[in-house]
Amino acid sequence: MTEHNLHHTIALLTRTPAALNVLLRDLPETWTHCNEGESTMSAFDVVGHLIHGERTNWMPRARMLLQFGETQAFGPFDRWGHVRESQGKSLAQLLDEFARLRSENLDALRALNPQPEDLARRGRHPAFGAVTLSQLLTTWAAHDLTHLHQISRIMAHQYRQAVGPYSAYLGVLQCAGHSSP
């Protein structure tokens, strides 16, 4: 548990909004607003989902874990909760909002300054049961990566016909997607 290097987790969490900003801002909507078919997300939707997580998932749950331990389960997380919040916004607005919220949440995490004994403390996940603060925080970082993985797959999907026979060599086009979004 204490092997978890919080500095490494924060280093990744710090970079994701800027990386998505550089990748997606002002990119043609072919790339950012197309999805992989019915009931799937576009890159735009994924940024909205990441924002929703900043508002309702990671730091709120970390605080709840430290306050209530296992006595109270985390509230449910709405995986499509971003849809209403993103309506009428541009991708540029969402990228700005994600960067701002992430920065505020990381400031709060640094202020919390959890020690090894805090990282080992347990809360209660509604589906999994006991989870440690360390598991929650590493998942925050791995969740960024699962959505970077998803965004690269969604974008590649838009070129699946255009690449012709090369599709056999492009691993991302063989990925059916493993994410619960």
Next chain:
Amino acid sequence: MTEHNLHHTIALLTRTPAALNVLLRDLPETWTHCNEGESTMSAFDVVGHLIHGERTNWMPRARMLLQFGETQAFGPFDRWGHVRESQGKSLAQLLDEFARLRSENLDALRALNPQPEDLARRGRHPAFGAVTLSQLLTTWAAHDLTHLHQISRIMAHQYRQAVGPYSAYLGVLQCAGHSSP
């Protein structure tokens, strides 16, 4: 064929080096220098592979296609050709080199300014046979995405134990990888 919007392809190709730079520069080596096991790549290796593609694959093949058509097959591409070239270099050096080479190659592509009839021209791939310039150029972009997909998977792999029960919800950890690197 002519549906291929070259502007969209160039828009993505332009952003990849900067996105990888923001994501990877100065990140702890836990993230950047670890791989997924024997004979797999680290994020560092992937950047080296992308550099090797800039030097020997995309624009050299585009020029060859336009010069020789189907009469001469593209030379082989060494998928591990980056190993020697990357030796002794830092990730920061590789990121700089990738950005510089990509920028030069996109300048060359813009100068070439291929028209719809050029995009429909065919060359000969040693494995697939006839491929069009359009397929080659869209693959250049999709190849960036296949490796962004791979990098996010490699990095997430480093946290596969740390996340505990959350691994069930993290799609990227279910991805076995589909890439021929």
